[in-house]
Amino acid sequence: MDLRTGIRQRIHQASMALVGLVMLPTAALAQGLGVASVGATGGLTIPSAYVLEQGDMALSLGNYQDPKLGSFNRRQNYSLGFGLLPGVELFGRFTEYTSRQAASPGAPNFRGISDISANIKWQLPIDLQGVPKLAVGVTDISGGAAFFKSKYAVASDEVGPLRWSLGYAQSNPPLGGTVGAKVLDGVFGGAELKLGSSRATLLAETDGTQQHAGLRYYSESLPSLGDAQLVGTLQRSFGATTLAGHFANATSVNVSLVVPLGTADKARQTRTDAAARPLPALDQAVAGAMVATAQDRLDGLARALRATGLDRVRVGMLGNELVVEYENYRYLHNEADALGIVLGLAAEAAPTGTTRINALTRKAGLEVLETSVDVAAYRSFLRDGDAARVKNTLGFGLLPGYDDTAVQWAAGEAGAGRRQTRLRVEVKPLLNYTLGTEFDAFDYSLAANVRSTASLWKGAQVYADVVQRIANSSNIDPGRVFASSRQRNGLKTLALQQSFWLAPRLFASVGAGKFDHDGLGAEGESILFLPWNADTVHFKGSYLRRPDDALSRTTEAYAGSYRLRFSPETWIEAGYEQYTDRSTGPSVVLTRWFGDAAVQLFARKGGNNTFVGLELNLPLTPRQGMGAGPVQLTGTPRYAQSIRTRLTNGGNTGNFVDNGAVRSVNLNYKPEVEMLNSGRIAPADITGQIQRLRESFYLYARDQID
Structure with missing residues (x-):
């Protein structure tokens, strides 16, 4: 009996053992969802037809790597997913399969795969007794380098303590070539079995080219982490081979945290x-x-x-x-x-x-x-x-x-x-970063922004921002490749802001002073609340002049947009902008609120460049902070961090780091956040809470x- 025949027999025996275990009197499986290494809810490496609940966020990290992609000393998978809409989950995945070596300062340090990708899965709205859940999905949606591109359809169901999935995927070779490793290709399937009354499960599956078995544990809800659930997985591959045909079985781990961002009324x-x-x-x-x-x-x-x-x-x-x-x-x-x-x-x-x-x-x-x-x-x-x-x-x-x-x-x-309260002091982080470049997996510059605000007369406030750099990676040191992203210490902003109602439904806020450390300028926003529904029209702009430069430079940016509110939780805002690099073009933003967190998907086109991305907005302050007093210390009610990528095309083939390209006007004082509860003051916003x-x-x- 040769080795391959022996492997097939062992897989058959394991499958029969799983069937036998199904007959045991155990509880139903439904106790959570795991995140597969492909960057979607599912088994060990394969997606299932289940999706994250609307408003759930899943963070996952692991070290599984398909050996067909090569042999590397750094194997990392990071993913961030959201139950964005009913039946729709969106995952962003960062994969680092590299062998980085010490390099001269500022020199590229790269061999392998360092990839940012987006994955989406839609569970079909079919809810019939006896019919499995059905879903279709795409991994590695990208207009540029795609290492994990695949389209699939999958069915899943639960029978007592057993959850199973069966699907078919069609994959493309990396980078759009005609040969090479395909990830998630052909018929795939797997099963997950609950072990008695425990919170552990046993998994076995095939991704079309190799087999996997693993053990997974689902924790109880953790009140200290906002009722999050921790999911840990240990897995082993069987029959895994390299492109040269050599066996490459390996053991890997994965840890996921599934967090409900909102809380139901009930x-x-x-x-x-x-x-x-x-x-x-x-x-x-x-x-x-x-x-x-x-x-x-x-x-x-x-x-x-x-x-x-x-x-x-x-x-x-x-x-x-x-x-x-x-x-x-x-x-x-x-x-x-x-x-x-x-x-x-x-x-x-x-x-x-x-x-x-x-x-x-x-x-x-x-x-x-x-x-x-x-x-x-x-x-x-x-x-x-x-x-x-x-x-x-x-x-x-x-x-x-x-x-x-x-x-x-x-x-x-x-x-x-x-x-x-005479003086309010707000502390928030500032983070500039690059992800998955030829120089390192992650380069960053982290600082603290301390804002002091004092009210003067009705609607008037004077505020100052002081920045203190905390840490940064070596590639952001002065003279290095990403030195332009280094946070700058000192007084960043000193401005006077005046807010007022021009009419019962027209709000405006304008400010003038010192901005961006050494510039003088003005900025403002006006918001029109439409009388016939909860939609709003927004106009905002900024002007900044740096008089101390050898050649005086000005930065002018503006935007006009219409916000269509489908519900208190779902907004779409579309408009036209002049960006800070003076390019112009349309923009569209989808906002989904889950409790006090907001997830935004955006697309912005400026000239020949189009950027798409995701932004996560969170309050970084206790729900009950420091009470009113002569000096009141707070966190920020709305911290936003985004990730974006350039869409490449025939005329624009390079997805290079360009922090200044197609950036929207970013007001230092955000009237909606500071004055209007982040835009949530419509009657439906209050009634719904x-x-x-x-x-x-x-x-x-x-x-x-x-």
């Missing part, structure tokens, strides 16, 4: 009900309210709101309606958190006979949002979590426009609205009520 309600200290029954609360005077109640409400860390708190009565003004720089993930605190405390402390609450949200003294609600409905909602009635009583406005003098403000501190309002009250304000 989950928020369940957690709040389970952990919250109950409020007094409504009849008891009414009886107690008759003891205190209206002024006592207003005083107590103002003290409670200040105790939660809100600023410029002022309360008063407008007829039989309660009015609360406040500024929030503590709960920076989402204005819904601060609003939930205000509405909850106001509903519980409202004087007897109060019918509605009007909460006015201010930024830099400027009104940006008004929310009103029926008192009785909201008090019931706080107790039972039933949002149906309270949703029907909610009212909204983009610009209040009420008569401030008509409000009977409370006497003393409760009606003063004094500012507690009704359970979050209740949750934030119980998390951060319940203890203010006796």
